[in-house]
Amino acid sequence: MYFPIYRPRRTRQNNFFRDLVRETYLNKNDFVYPLFVCPGSNIKKEIKSMPDVFQYSTDNILRELESLIKSGLKSVILFGIPEYKDPTGSSGAINKGVVQECTREIKKYFSELIVITDVCLCEYTSHGHCGVVKDSKILNDETLELLALQALSHVEAGADMVAPSDMMDGRVGEIRKILDKNGFFNIPIMAYSAKYASSFYGPFRDAAESPPQFGDRKSYQMDMANSREALREVELDIQEGADIVMVKPALSYLDIIYQVKNKFNRPVAAYNVSGEYSMIKAAGKLGWIDEKQVMYETLLSIKRAGADIILTYFAKDILKMI
Numbered sequence: 001m002y003f004p005i006y007r008p009r010r011t012r013q014n015n016f017f018r019d020l021v022r023e024t025y026l027n028k029n030d031f032v033y034p035l036f037v038c039p040g041s042n043i044k045k046e047i048k049s050m051p052d053v054f055q056y057s058t059d060n061i062l063r064e065l066e067s068l069i070k071s072g073l074k075s076v077i078l079f080g081i082p083e084y085k086d087p088t089g090s091s092g093a094i095n096k097g098v099v100q101e102c103t104r105e106i107k108k109y110f111s112e113l114i115v116i117t118d119v120c121l122c123e124y125t126s127h128g129h130c131g132v133v134k135d136s137k138i139l140n141d142e143t144l145e146l147l148a149l150q151a152l153s154h155v156e157a158g159a160d161m162v163a164p165s166d167m168m169d170g171r172v173g174e175i176r177k178i179l180d181k182n183g184f185f186n187i188p189i190m191a192y193s194a195k196y197a198s199s200f201y202g203p204f205r206d207a208a209e210s211p212p213q214f215g216d217r218k219s220y221q222m223d224m225a226n227s228r229e230a231l232r233e234v235e236l237d238i239q240e241g242a243d244i245v246m247v248k249p250a251l252s253y254l255d256i257i258y259q260v261k262n263k264f265n266r267p268v269a270a271y272n273v274s275g276e277y278s279m280i281k282a283a284g285k286l287g288w289i290d291e292k293q294v295m296y297e298t299l300l301s302i303k304r305a306g307a308d309i310i311l312t313y314f315a316k317d318i319l320k321m322i
């Protein structure tokens with residue numbers, strides 16, 4: 001049907017019409033807020049490359065959560081800045097670890113909030129890689145048990161869901177196994193299934209103090225040029241027991257989100273990563289873009305592409321806006 005019979009502007013002529021035909025909405029339930037937790041008390045340290053994002057000690061996280069929950073936040077994901085780092089990332093799997101302690105405290109005061117924990121070695125290893133290193137190689141199978149133990153310790157501390165972000169082969173299955181063996185068959189796994197070796201993670205590595213001390217992450221994170229490979233990764237994770245699959249980053253990978261959503265019958269999460277956040281913040285601060293509107297447009301695009309869940313540092317701002 002062609003102009004002038006069909007005029008698309010008819011249903012765009014005012015707010016009421018636009019509201020009537022709108023296809024995509026952002027909902028308060030969509031968002032997961034990433035938090036960086038460090039040891040100590042009364043710490044709130046801004047991350048230089050991420051305005052308005054902080055490393056918090058647990059007491060300050062509790063304070064922060066009070067208002068966030070009032071504005072509708074349902075879920076957080078925790079990243080730990082540990083007391084010490086070593087080659088095997090052992091501080092990541094201890095009962096008194098920073099994420100474990102924080103999880104316990106959060107669940108004590110806000111029992112309904114969904115606490116997700118990021119499971120990975122890079123925040124806890126002295127070399128900053130996501131796996132065990134030998135002769136400058138990142139070992140896969142040797143890493144799996146350590147990841148499983150870390151995941152178990154998070155869940156024992158009260159985590160509602162674990163999110164492995166390391167990109168080792170077989171880790172979802174290994175984590176599922178250890179959780180089930182310990183009676184945690186009701187704890188879901190949100191797998192960072194298609195996680196790309198991306199330069200958009202730069203500011204996060206400041207925040208988590210986790211840049212690799214040598215080399216890069218290209219031998220385990222995905223090549224940005226590949227999309228069919230992402231579908232294989234997602235398929236594998238589902239076979240191994242992933243309940244939610246994630247694409248990361250989000251904005252430069254909307255095509256991947258779209259394909260994963262259409263091909264698989266699982267909730268899809270997308271991680272609107274640190275670099276995507278900081279670009280908008282920086283341009284906003286310079287007055288070059290309207291920060292709030294660009295934030296909204298970006299998050300909406302991620303949802304429209306097919307994400308059911310969006311992990312974003314903008315959670316605080318968007319919850320106030322919608």
Ligand code: PBG
Pocket residue numbers: 118120122130165166200201202203204205217272273274275
């Ligand atoms: C840890 C991890 C990273 C991010 C989430 N989990 C960093 C990395 O792989 O280097 C990035 C998040 C962000 O950039 O916001 N493996």
